[in-house]
Amino acid sequence: xxxxxxxxxxxxxxxxxxxxxxxxxxxxxxxxxxxxxxxxxxxxxxxxxxxxxxxxxxxxxxxxxxxxxxxxxxxxxxxxxxxxxxxxxxxxxxxxxxxxxxxxxxxxxxxxxxxxxxxxxxxxxxxxxxxxxxxxxxxxxxxxxxxxxxxxxxxxxxxxxxxxxxxx
Amino acid sequence: xxxxxxxxxxxxxxxxxxxxxxxxxxxxxxxxxxxxxxxxxxxxxxxxxxxxxxxxxxxxxxxxxxxxxxxxxxxxxxxxxxxxxxxxxxxxxxxxxxxxxxxxxxxxxxxxxxxxxxxxxxxxxxxxxxxxxxxxxxxxxxxxxxxxxxxxxxxxxxxxxxxxxxxxxxxxxxxxxxxxxxxxxxxxxxxxxxxxxxxxxxxxxxxxxxxxxxxxxxxxxxxxxxxxxxxxxxxxxxxxxxxxxxxxxxxxxxxxxxxxxxxxxxxxxxxxxxxxxxxxxxxxxxxxxxxxxxxxxxxxxxxxxxxxxxxxxxxxxxxxxxxxxxxxxxxxxxxxxxxxxxxxxxxxxxxxxxxxxxxxxxxxxxxxxxxxxxxxxxxxxxxxxxxxxxxxxxxxxxxxxxxxxxxxxxxxxxxxxxxxxxxx
Numbered sequence: 001x002x003x004x005x006x007x008x009x010x011x012x013x014x015x016x017x018x019x020x021x022x023x024x025x026x027x028x029x030x031x032x033x034x035x036x037x038x039x040x041x042x043x044x045x046x047x048x049x050x051x052x053x054x055x056x057x058x059x060x061x062x063x064x065x066x067x068x069x070x071x072x073x074x075x076x077x078x079x080x081x082x083x084x085x086x087x088x089x090x091x092x093x094x095x096x097x098x099x100x101x102x103x104x105x106x107x108x109x110x111x112x113x114x115x116x117x118x119x120x121x122x123x124x125x126x127x128x129x130x131x132x133x134x135x136x137x138x139x140x141x142x143x144x145x146x147x148x149x150x151x152x153x154x155x156x157x158x159x160x161x162x163x164x165x166x167x168x
Numbered sequence: 169x170x171x172x173x174x175x176x177x178x179x180x181x182x183x184x185x186x187x188x189x190x191x192x193x194x195x196x197x198x199x200x201x202x203x204x205x206x207x208x209x210x211x212x213x214x215x216x217x218x219x220x221x222x223x224x225x226x227x228x229x230x231x232x233x234x235x236x237x238x239x240x241x242x243x244x245x246x247x248x249x250x251x252x253x254x255x256x257x258x259x260x261x262x263x264x265x266x267x268x269x270x271x272x273x274x275x276x277x278x279x280x281x282x283x284x285x286x287x288x289x290x291x292x293x294x295x296x297x298x299x300x301x302x303x304x305x306x307x308x309x310x311x312x313x314x315x316x317x318x319x320x321x322x323x324x325x326x327x328x329x330x331x332x333x334x335x336x337x338x339x340x341x342x343x344x345x346x347x348x349x350x351x352x353x354x355x356x357x358x359x360x361x362x363x364x365x366x367x368x369x370x371x372x373x374x375x376x377x378x379x380x381x382x383x384x385x386x387x388x389x390x391x392x393x394x395x396x397x398x399x400x401x402x403x404x405x406x407x408x409x410x411x412x413x414x415x416x417x418x419x420x421x422x423x424x425x426x427x428x429x430x431x432x433x434x435x436x437x438x439x440x441x442x443x444x445x446x447x448x449x450x451x452x453x454x455x456x457x458x459x460x461x462x463x464x465x466x467x468x469x470x471x472x473x474x475x476x477x478x479x480x481x482x483x484x485x486x487x488x489x490x491x492x493x494x495x496x497x498x499x500x501x502x503x504x505x506x507x508x509x510x511x512x513x514x515x516x517x518x519x520x521x522x523x524x525x526x527x528x529x530x531x532x533x534x535x536x537x538x539x540x541x542x543x544x545x546x547x548x549x550x551x552x553x554x555x556x557x558x559x560x561x562x563x564x565x566x567x568x569x570x571x572x573x574x575x576x577x578x579x580x581x582x583x584x585x586x587x588x589x590x591x592x
Contacts, residue, residue: 026352069354071336131413
């Protein structure tokens with residue numbers, strides 16, 4: 001079912017549309033999808049894709065193509081915090097494997113999975129352009145660099161729901 | 169002479185602020201263009217003299233590129249800045265965005281003046297939230313001062329710049345895929361010709377350069393093309409940022425003169441971690457052919473020297489690998505990257521990158537045969553030169569070069585079902 005765009009979403013999309021020629025509304029599709037993804041807890045429903053298509057006067061398939069092409073869009077429900085871990089060369093050369101093992105063990109999930117409490121999703125990503133801080137990962141908008149297992153524990157502790165923290 | 173071009177504000181507090189930028193002469197060139205009526209032709213001459221070459225990876229002469237679109241040509245023209253940094257090992261544009269955003273804006277504006285473009289798009293990699301915020305704020309400040317917008321500094325020249333953002337796709341760093349992405353499509357590279365100078369954003373003449381290229385321009389025009397040229401060496405003018413990563417003590421960005429010996433760059437980056445021996449270097453991002461320690465230690469860091477050695481300077485991402493590195497594992501990771509990032513438009517790349525990855529995976533799992541090496545090489549050769557964009561070649565070159573220089577190690581891995589190097 002088509003999502004009804006919130007006023008806030010419409011305002012954000014309308015402001016961004018000003019960057020493009022008036023007959024090129026499709027240019028705004030990436031931004032519009034980001035807005036709807038953020039409003040929906042980090043993932044896009046088919047209804048959201050339909051809503052963007054209607055709002056930007058695009059064929060639904062063209063929006064769907066964009067939503068499936070770019071790696072930052074999620075088409076399945078996702079945890080509250082998406083942990084995007086780089087495993088590319090510089091991270092690999094700097095013991096990135098150990099970071100990945102630690103994350104998987106600590107969260108008890110594999111790539112692409114979400115913790116049972118819905119708090120974390122673990123995602124393998126390509127080079128984040130933070131190779132001087134390898135190994136590196138991104139959670140939400142924030143980069144975390146020079147990772148060690150201890151540092152990961154500290155970072156996760158600040159993001160975990162309180163009751164879990166107390167249970168540790 | 170380090171950090172004096174794109175990173176010239178780096179030593180200042182809040183290096184990204186307008187005050188910091190103006191204190192090093194920022195926007196003085198932009199203003200001078202209008203007060204002194206500097207002609208587009210003289211700017212192009214200065215850039216040609218400087219021998220500035222594209223910093224995104226291809227190394228195309230910037231002055232020449234800027235001469236492809238004439239200021240007087242009728243109709244809408246566009247300037248595009250490519251900050252879709254994603255070549256593994258490269259992290260320079262992210263730092264220019266975060267630490268000296270105004271200089272990018274000034275460089276783009278100068279290009280707009282030279283080519284008579286009234287609209288510019290600055291495409292920033294989707295993951296760079298911090299950098300995007302910095303450049304958005306910088307743009308607001310520049311607009312407030314009348315440096316960007318309508319009737320700039322009373323000159324009658326209009327230029328509006330828009331920061332836009334990607335959403336995760338390495339291929340959008342390819343110039344025509346980036347334009348498709350600006351237009352709201354998936355990032356499929358376009359067949360060339362026509363080149364962007366004829367058919368770019370919305371089918372209009374478009375000039376596109378890398379972030380570091382644009383950021384170099386204001387400094388070149390401030391001090392002169394000759395000054396810049398002489399910082400480097402002939403045909404390799406100026407300083408360039410090298411992103412050094414891997415097995416070094418002080419990984420980071422080093423903006424140094426082109427022509428600096430590799431050994432000196434390695435020393436600047438703190439030398440080898442744990443005092444171990446250098447084994448191999450990828451001198452220009454993961455797409456560039458790997459070179460051996462022996463080759464590298466005799467080389468200088470510039471386009472011509474690296475190219476003569478059989479590799480390329482690319483984006484300036486220098487990935488350092490020590491004697492404990494397992495080349496099979498490194499190549500496997502590189503192959504994974506290209507398989508993941510191939511856009512799927514051209515069959516040789518779409519099928520070949522996945523195929524190479526699966527063979528390397530088999531080898532790494534200890535189930536490979538010596539015939540696999542010929543097979544993977546045959547696939548790489550089959551991709552080369554048979555795709556619309558350079559991603560196909562970029563996926564093939566690591567395979568070809570790793571097998572050229574380290575075939576013994578791959579054979580040994582296959583024969584022993586494991587790596588006999590210390591392994592990473």
